[in-house]
Amino acid sequence: MKITENRRILLADDMPSIHEDFRKILCPILRTNNLTDIEDALFGPTEKPTVLEFTLSSAFQGQEAVSMVEESLRQNTPYAMAFIDMRMPPGWDGVETIERIWQLDPKLQIVICTAYADQSWIEVFSRLDARDRLLVLKKPFDPIEVSQLASTLSKKWQVTEEAEFKMNDLEQAVEERTRELSDANIIVQNSPTILYRLRGEPTFPLIYISHNITKFGHNASALLQVSDWMDILVNDADRSKVVTSMARMLEKDAQGASIEFRMHTGDGGQRWVENRYIPVRDGEGKLIEVEGIILDITERKAAEERIAQLARTDNLTGLANRATFTERLHQAFAAARRGATPFAILYIDLDHFKPVNDTYGHPVGDSLLKEVSQRLRACTRDSDLVARLGGDEFAILQGEISEPANAGALATKILSNVALPFVLNGIEIRISASIGICPFLNESAGADAMVVQADLALYRSKEEGRNQYRFHSNELDLAVQERVSIGEDLKNAIEHNELELYYQPQIELSTNKIVGVEALVRWNHPTRGLLNAGSFIAIAEKTGSIVALGQWVLNQACKQMRLWRDSNLAPQVMAINLSLVQLERGKELVRNVIETLERWHLNPGDLEFDVTEAMLAQMTWTRNGVIPQLRELGVKIAIDDFGTEYSSFNYLQAYRVNHLKIAQSMLRDASIDPTSANTIRAIINLAREAKIGVIVEGVETEAQHSFLSSTGTATQAQGHYFSKAVNVAEFSELLQQEIDAHVNYISK
Ligand code: C2E
Ligand code: MG
Numbered sequence: 174m175k176i177t178e179n180r181r182i183l184l185a186d187d188m189p190s191i192h193e194d195f196r197k198i199l200c201p202i203l204r205t206n207n208l209t210d211i212e213d214a215l216f217g218p219t220e221k222p223t224v225l226e227f228t229l230s231s232a233f234q235g236q237e238a239v240s241m242v243e244e245s246l247r248q249n250t251p252y253a254m255a256f257i258d259m260r261m262p263p264g265w266d267g268v269e270t271i272e273r274i275w276q277l278d279p280k281l282q283i284v285i286c287t288a289y290a291d292q293s294w295i296e297v298f299s300r301l302d303a304r305d306r307l308l309v310l311k312k313p314f315d316p317i318e319v320s321q322l323a324s325t326l327s328k329k330w331q332v333t334e335e336a337e338f339k340m341n342d343l344e345q346a347v348e349e350r351t352r353e354l355s356d357a358n359i360i361v362q363n364s365p366t367i368l369y370r371l372r373g374e375p376t377f378p379l380i381y382i383s384h385n386i387t388k389f390g391h392n393a394s395a396l397l398q399v400s401d402w403m404d405i406l407v408n409d410a411d412r413s414k415v416v417t418s419m420a421r422m423l424e425k426d427a428q429g430a431s432i433e434f435r436m437h438t439g440d441g442g443q444r445w446v447e448n449r450y451i452p453v454r455d456g457e458g459k460l461i462e463v464e465g466i467i468l469d470i471t472e473r474k475a476a477e478e479r480i481a482q483l484a485r486t487d488n489l490t491g492l493a494n495r496a497t498f499t500e501r502l503h504q505a506f507a508a509a510r511r512g513a514t515p516f517a518i519l520y521i522d523l524d525h526f527k528p529v530n531d532t533y534g535h536p537v538g539d540s541l542l543k544e545v546s547q548r549l550r551a552c553t554r555d556s557d558l559v560a561r562l563g564g565d566e567f568a569i570l571q572g573e574i575s576e577p578a579n580a581g582a583l584a585t586k587i588l589s590n591v592a593l594p595f596v597l598n599g600i601e602i603r604i605s606a607s608i609g610i611c612p613f614l615n616e617s618a619g620a621d622a623m624v625v626q627a628d629l630a631l632y633r634s635k636e637e638g639r640n641q642y643r644f645h646s647n648e649l650d651l652a653v654q655e656r657v658s659i660g661e662d663l664k665n666a667i668e669h670n671e672l673e674l675y676y677q678p679q680i681e682l683s684t685n686k687i688v689g690v691e692a693l694v695r696w697n698h699p700t701r702g703l704l705n706a707g708s709f710i711a712i713a714e715k716t717g718s719i720v721a722l723g724q725w726v727l728n729q730a731c732k733q734m735r736l737w738r739d740s741n742l743a744p745q746v747m748a749i750n751l752s753l754v755q756l757e758r759g760k761e762l763v764r765n766v767i768e769t770l771e772r773w774h775l776n777p778g779d780l781e782f783d784v785t786e787a788m789l790a791q792m793t794w795t796r797n798g799v800i801p802q803l804r805e806l807g808v809k810i811a812i813d814d815f816g817t818e819y820s821s822f823n824y825l826q827a828y829r830v831n832h833l834k835i836a837q838s839m840l841r842d843a844s845i846d847p848t849s850a851n852t853i854r855a856i857i858n859l860a861r862e863a864k865i866g867v868i869v870e871g872v873e874t875e876a877q878h879s880f881l882s883s884t885g886t887a888t889q890a891q892g893h894y895f896s897k898a899v900n901v902a903e904f905s906e907l908l909q910q911e912i913d914a915h916v917n918y919i920s921k
Pocket of ligand 2: 691783
């Protein structure tokens, strides 16, 4: 704001002539406009001297001057200055008048007018003590002195006023700004938003964080003093994500960004936060600081999660819905294509669900669907996805299956579980289900094609009588059903006494004598007849029956060894096959071996365990110490099927194995292929050097026998050429014959 000029002047003097003089000086009569115009017309516009015009108020006595000042202030038209005569009889003198005026208007500038010293100046000035507003004008005065004083002081008044005004203005602005800042601070402290600043260099030290970080249970000043604020605030799982996005700020053209992470709270909990930040750069684009805000988005996250959950699930049963099923199926398909463990889809439809709905009403129908859902869940593993596709249709994405039979086993479990009675509102309801299965196979065309096939299989299972499952192909149906039923039957085989051990002799080639015997399990299946190990061992391994089966074999073989020992028929060693599952439960196996040996009074050296190279490799990899423990006991170890896998001598030496058994397939090749023959020779020689015995398996022909004899080393062999695996009676017979032959030989 501009202060208007103040040309009001007060003159206090008892002499009227002085007033007139002042008026002439300060209020000159201006020439009329007409004259100015004529002059301009004659001589052209010229610069006119500025004539300052003042408004002069006259007071003839001190009292009068004081009341005029008072009045001027009331009217808000203060004087810019006053000329006060020193002597104004009969009233107050100048000094008193000034004192009183200043009581009213301390800022008023005053010129004391005096002809002679009524008082000494020092006294006057010490009484008045306001040198910056007090001047002296000595009479007789020159008009120019008066006009100069008037002009200068009125100008000074204006400047002072303006300065004061500006000062007030400034103070007010400062006050306002301070108030704004403190308001802003209150807003910041109360807002859910946390502000922070980081220095723009790794490790991004924290240089400011708003006090309201206390909401998260942290202390702002404590955080500023530590260098590992990141560790304190950011959840471990999100840290690398946060570090990466911060590091991006160092790139010259990086813009602000936003990142969500979980923030540790002081009480050990965590909140989801959104961190929005911008880089602050210098003229060259170098990062100086990072400024950001942190918002608590925990509630939003939870809401999003709830919404997503709703979008993913079926309202009635809480199972996954069709959309989720389809999405996960496509993911599983892509993963399996890349080599992940295969999976299977099972389409499940309840049989005769509609009559339940019609007879008992929808609420009961709904309850039934919920109960069925729970049973489906109970039948599956966490890694499986159970979905309701709509109505009474369900689907399962069965993860990580090693063979189609796993899907058949799950289907069998589901069928029997769904068939158990449901009790709803006191009503007992029985229902069954039909299932269509499509396992992922390498030739599967695509996820959607699998759905079509599962659907067709479901249709087939309905067509063919319901309450059953069908695979998408006939052959698979038969194969799987057989495997599944064998697996089921196997569970009872031991209890039903259906297992039997057959024995195959191991012959010392140089003497043609039985030096060992391999126990091979057989199953007298009630409907399928005598089954070789090859047709059920793999199933036993998959279904877990192998553990009990293995124990049974061990016990039975040892028992038989004891019987032969007691009748002096026993060969030197009993070979028993072990499966990976048994080795994996190493402690249990070792304990079992010790107990069984004790039970039948046998020595550990009476037993030799057949394990494959693959099993040894697995044991090494998982650092399972079972083989060394068995060796420690004194039990022998033979490597079965040598030549079909790694054919590495490393394992043999590392585990100090006793025998390696050359696979039948190698021997078969040897008779037609000279390279294979040489390989066998080489293996036998290497083994001899490593002091490992060799047993050649599956010797069937005379040609094979003579080939082995030609190697000229003390090798053992087994195979149909000598004897098939035979039952205990027949094997005892073999042993007996051998003894008889020996006796004959000696007696001859
Ligand atoms: P393996 O240890 O290689 O056993 C040899 C298999 O070859 C036996 O079949 C045997 O009957 C058969 N065989 C022996 N000589 C000849 C021959 O000259 N020609 C032909 N073609 N075959 C011959 P099996 O009994 O069916 O056993 C198959 C596999 O099952 C065994 O292979 C072994 O790995 C496993 N196995 C057998 N019994 C048991 C057992 O009690 N426990 C475990 N875990 N596995 C067993
Ligand atoms: Mg074997």
